Amino acid sequence: MGVSRREVSGSPVHAHPPSGRAATRHRPSHIRSIREYAGAMSTHLQSTLFGSTEEIGLRPLTAIRRTVLGEGAWIDLLPGWLTGADALFDHLLTAVPWRAEQRPMYERVVDVPRLLAHYPRGAELPHPVLEQARSALSGHYAAELGEPFTTAGLCYYRDGRDSVAWHGDRNGRGGTGDTMVAIVSVGEPRSLLLRPRPAPGGGAGGAATVRQSLGHGDLLVMGGSCQRTWEHAVPKTARPTGPRISVQFRCRGVS
Ligand SMILES: O=C(O)CCC(=O)C(=O)O
Ligand SMILES: [Fe+2]
Numbered sequence: 699m700g701v702s703r704r705e706v707s708g709s710p711v712h713a714h715p716p717s718g719r720a721a722t723r724h725r726p727s728h729i730r731s732i733r734e735y736a737g738a739m740s741t742h743l744q745s746t747l748f749g750s751t752e753e754i755g756l757r758p759l760t761a762i763r764r765t766v767l768g769e770g771a772w773i774d775l776l777p778g779w780l781t782g783a784d785a786l787f788d789h790l791l792t793a794v795p796w797r798a799e800q801r802p803m804y805e806r807v808v809d810v811p812r813l814l815a816h817y818p819r820g821a822e823l824p825h826p827v828l829e830q831a832r833s834a835l836s837g838h839y840a841a842e843l844g845e846p847f848t849t850a851g852l853c854y855y856r857d858g859r860d861s862v863a864w865h866g867d868r869n870g871r872g873g874t875g876d877t878m879v880a881i882v883s884v885g886e887p888r889s890l891l892l893r894p895r896p897a898p899g900g901g902a903g904g905a906a907t908v909r910q911s912l913g914h915g916d917l918l919v920m921g922g923s924c925q926r927t928w929e930h931a932v933p934k935t936a937r938p939t940g941p942r943i944s945v946q947f948r949c950r951g952v953s
Pocket of ligand 1: 851853862867881883890912930931932944945946
């Protein structure tokens with residue numbers, strides 16, 4: 699395993715002490731020096747920014763925003779949908795029976811560069827908030843999707859060396875019809891990239907690659923023809939990167 703989440707969360711990059719002016723204006727009487735106050739505020743800001751003092755829960759889905767990608771594909775995004783994302787990350791890390799998998803690649807067998815877990819329809823999810831998330835998503839998209847989200851796949855990217863290569867979730871019905879895949883991410887953000895599927899016989903579909911950073915409770919839903927006409931990836935990164943867990947809700951017969 700690589701850099702621990704706590705090391706990354708505690709790094710000075712994330713600590714933005716308030717400006718002197720703001721500090722003077724709001725300075726509580728029991729804190730004597732500006733320096734002490736700035737220190738206290740940066741600690742508070744870190745815990746607020748990283749959700750460590752928040753209850754694990756969900757915000758309403760009303761603020762979700764759609765981006766049309768083209769070719770019948772779209773993505774919906776709601777940053778910070780899940781509150782208490784750090785606490786959920788800690789819970790999932792220990793509560794989920796993570797599996798290391800291997801796959802044949804050409805003449806060799808290689809390690810899949812992430813840990814995995816799968817919860818089929820009817821299986822109890824590893825935290826009640828994930829059951830709530832699945833029902834909230836099923837309710838929100840009922841009219842458009844016409845069926846509920848049933849399964850949950852989990853990926854654990856231990857550090858920047860873990861990744862998922864370009865693909866569409868095209869096994870089963872995702873390869874032939876429109877569907878939705880909803881992703882909730884906790885832990886350190888990673889970039890999820892989307893690009894049009896290269897046309898058979900060469901030529902990429904024209905539109906530019908879309909990059910979306912996902913972590914800390916963010917929700918991204920891929921919909922319409924996204925699994926067939928576009929592909930997505932979480933590329934490796936050489937930057938020091940803490941761990942991230944992605945939870946993907948899918949419909950029956952899609953993987
Ligand atoms: O890590 C993510 O959010 C994406 C995972 C993914 O695309 C998949 O498991 O099919
Ligand atoms: Fe995928």
